Amino acid sequence: MSALTHLECALCGKHYPARQPWNLCVDCGRPLWVRYDLKEVARQFTKPELSQRPATMWRYRELLPVDAHTDIVSLGETMTPLLEAPRLAAQFGLSNLFIKDESRLPTGSFKARGMALAVTMAKSFGLSTLAAPTAGNAGGALAAYAARAGLQAWIFMPEDSPAINQKECALAGARAFAVNGLIDDCGRLVREGASAMGWFDFSTLKEPYRIEGKKTMGLELAEQCDWVLPDWIFYPTGGGTGLLGMWKAFEELAAIGWLRGSKRPRIVACQSDGCAPIVRAWDAGERFAKRFENARTIASGLRVPQAVGDFMILDALRASDGVAVAVAESEIPGWMSLGNSEEGIAVCPETAVCLGALHRLVGQGRIGREDRVVIFNTGAVHKYPEAIGATLPRIDLREPVDWEKLARRGA
């Protein structure tokens, strides 16, 4: 059995028994944390044993809610590389800049971690129909893992979501729909449909296990840093599950005594000024965030006008001595281009926002030259052709090639 003990409301603290499906807290309507007997984990789990296991997210099973007899729903969630980025570092005047490349997971995004775990749990509970709204990559991941598990997925996404996200859902056999609204409109459809049709609501933070999957980002990062956490983490923040999962990972690792040193990273929640509800709440010193009206950004994963875990994100930022930063929407293509051309890493629009935020904080003198900085690349830029403006110069084979002219055109 896993060391899983119970679930606990993140706002009112109410407890719920484990090993049965839950959505939000029935009293206050807020998300549930998954809790473990961390003393038991500390007794059972050792670093030497960990080092012998396959390099996948499941290697941290003592800190995951999956019982031993449960069939894991997996598409091969291999550990993602933590890549040093020396050229990019030089652009910012830094010496220790790293990118953790989450684009290398199934379906090309970090969403795979959450869905692999949440679908595994849903299947173990005997749920058959999972429904979720999505701004893009979460839909692709849900569709893929539901197909892998033999479950049915209902997916609702804004009609202006990236084309590939719409197509990958249909291709994987999900019942997917394009909606003329935003992700919270899609969330309302799921809520109504769950009630009318008996679907299980799989929305971000409305089921408690996606965050446990995302937690493995933090566990991997800690292991890859030999249990000394970096000084700064820049994280693109939409629904916030990844940020919360990572912070939870650090807390649990501290509790089992695995971290070397007491330092925790300062977390920077990065948003586009086209949709920056967390930044607005942070700047106003509030614990809850108001809906951000007329949300618009090419970073589709950040187009979340209202997050049910808003207070959890803001709490984590405060606890980490971090900050929330909004970057100008118009700057995203430039930062995306810099990340891709300096290092060849498939930096997506959401992560481009992190580069803009890093530039801002470096400019304000808040980041030391020697500070260790980690940026998460949450998805493959290949899934965002709409966000890449570049078109290639054309060569017409019917005309002789002027090589010198070509060299100037290609420059």
Add this chain to the structure above:
Amino acid sequence: MSALTHLECALCGKHYPARQPWNLCVDCGRPLWVRYDLKEVARQFTKPELSQRPATMWRYRELLPVDAHTDIVSLGETMTPLLEAPRLAAQFGLSNLFIKDESRLPTGSFKARGMALAVTMAKSFGLSTLAAPTAGNAGGALAAYAARAGLQAWIFMPEDSPAINQKECALAGARAFAVNGLIDDCGRLVREGASAMGWFDFSTLKEPYRIEGKKTMGLELAEQCDWVLPDWIFYPTGGGTGLLGMWKAFEELAAIGWLRGSKRPRIVACQSDGCAPIVRAWDAGERFAKRFENARTIASGLRVPQAVGDFMILDALRASDGVAVAVAESEIPGWMSLGNSEEGIAVCPETAVCLGALHRLVGQGRIGREDRVVIFNTGAVHKYPEAIGATLPRIDLREPVDWEKLARRGA
């Protein structure tokens, strides 16, 4: 130092010294094999030592040409998962069907293996400008690894290549051009430009090291199968580097005594009937393949009308007791849909062709129910939105939702 000894023409056998750049054989114009002192490798390289190394393609360094002091150009080439595909197997009446998911490499395709190694070697030789034609994903991989290495890439691709391949090249800072022709027209431009502008010709098989990178597909597969090779390998065949690299891997593993049993897999080279030069040559019993005129297929990686390594591919098929199979172009979307919806694996159009070929051979009674069959998924379907016909049904928020009707529309 690596156990690398020399290079050897695949047709006339002429030898070339290692540790300097070469293109094709200067005598007969055909590709060069990279050769090692395999007795020395057998002495130095042990399975227990291998098992302790990080799970990347570089773990097989004794069988790679990279000297110890050479800086590896890497974007984190983690081992790709070998996924059991039970639902898909049931569709074909098989019991042991596996997909090796190469879409999980940097830039979302198997091309990363070849480019990581070839760019590493090019950088070690002091080359500064690399030029290649591409039907799609090879361009994206070259652009990314050149960026990572700080080298310049010139890339020429058919103007009807997938949009994302064109955009990813530009985004990574390559000098990339769209050409109103096919990949061999682009190859001619590279040849002329290399001569006029001093670029190094990085075309498929025109530099000898991409095949060594692709070889790691076979090395990984063998290790993942605990050194007992499968009965059948289905491989989508364009330029053929992957197929050749894999076969070379099996030969070298046999030479160092690592394979358990003498059995080699039967290799099935899979093409679309829209571009099937290898299948035509195979059916005609010829050693060289004629150019396939009017090549047309949505599987862009297979749109290679003439391959400089044609005879090497045909030799390998004969040696493996394999076969070349053409699948109807019109069937590709159906097979792609089956692969994605049955298993949630991001099966690309090229790999869809393998599913069609498998169906054919199973129908002919050539594959036993218990045979172990491995299919390579060479790229992420996310890079092929043009090849996915599906569009989503739309929900208009201004109208009330009829849930029962929705259930029928989404079915």
